[in-house]
Amino acid sequence: DAGVIQSPRHxxxxxxxxxxxxxxxxxxxxxxxxxxxxxMRGLELLIYFNNNVPIDDSGMPEDRFSAKMPNASFSTLxxxxxxxxxxxxxxxxxxxxxxxxxxxxxxxxxxxxxx
Amino acid sequence: AQKITQTQPxxxxxxxxxxxxxxxxxxxxxxxxLFWYKQPSSGEMIFLIYQGSYDQQNATEGRYSLNFQxxxxxxxxxxxxxxxxxxxxxxxxxxxxxxxxxxFGTGTRLLVSP
Numbered sequence: 001d002a003g004v005i006q007s008p009r010h011x012x013x014x015x016x017x018x019x020x021x022x023x024x025x026x027x028x029x030x031x032x033x034x035x036x037x038x039x040m041r042g043l044e045l046l047i048y049f050n051n052n053v054p055i056d057d058s059g060m061p062e063d064r065f066s067a068k069m070p071n072a073s074f075s076t077l078x079x080x081x082x083x084x085x086x087x088x089x090x091x092x093x094x095x096x097x098x099x100x101x102x103x104x105x106x107x108x109x110x111x112x113x114x115x
Numbered sequence: 116a117q118k119i120t121q122t123q124p125x126x127x128x129x130x131x132x133x134x135x136x137x138x139x140x141x142x143x144x145x146x147x148x149l150f151w152y153k154q155p156s157s158g159e160m161i162f163l164i165y166q167g168s169y170d171q172q173n174a175t176e177g178r179y180s181l182n183f184q185x186x187x188x189x190x191x192x193x194x195x196x197x198x199x200x201x202x203x204x205x206x207x208x209x210x211x212x213x214x215x216x217x218x219f220g221t222g223t224r225l226l227v228s229p
Binding site for chain 2: 031043045050089091093100101104105107109111
């Protein structure tokens with residue numbers, strides 16, 4: 001079975017440019033999560049969706065970040081305009097909502113570098 | 116508030132030996148789940164093992180087992196018969212009932228030597 005698929009794997013862009021990260025969750029999973037990982041702050045939850053609806057976006061750093069989930073099989077995380085401090089690895093994860101024992105399954109991540 | 120503490124920034128173990136990675140947690144919710152993830156140098160996050168707060172027995176998955184001590188609020192990961200491929204970062208995480216959010220610890224880097 002296919003896992004969580006993220007694209008691109010790597011992105012290098014200049015400050016001020018728009019960046020769009022994409023995620024396809026595991027089929028049948030109804031919860032989707034976006035995380036950011038940096039050396040300084042570790043793994044941080046940015047936002048998560050249940051049944052395509054954003055539930056908690058309290059981790060989104062600022063208005064430059066936005067996330068959408070137009071359908072059950074696709075989500076995007078957009079940064080506009082990008083800044084060097086946004087450089088990090090961004091992970092998407094999905095799970096079955098409900099029982100505590102359902103793990104989150106992570107994609108391979110997008111390594112983002114803002115110059 | 117949920118909190119996960121991993122006090123060992125790095126651990127060393129020789130191949131074929133067992134190693135214990137520490138994790139303590141703090142929560143006021145009696146119903147919660149604890150997860151361990153492995154992150155190799157290639158970067159992906161791999162789910163290893165789960166322990167529920169009401170589980171009577173310690174979880175095991177192959178060479179991985181959890182030493183769950185509820186009264187001490189600890190959920191240490193035990194890796195038996197270490198292999199070179201076990202070298203990676205290991206993260207402990209917790210989720211409370213009613214919340215989808217996972218809270219992660221800062222991780223422990225394990226290095227397995229030949």
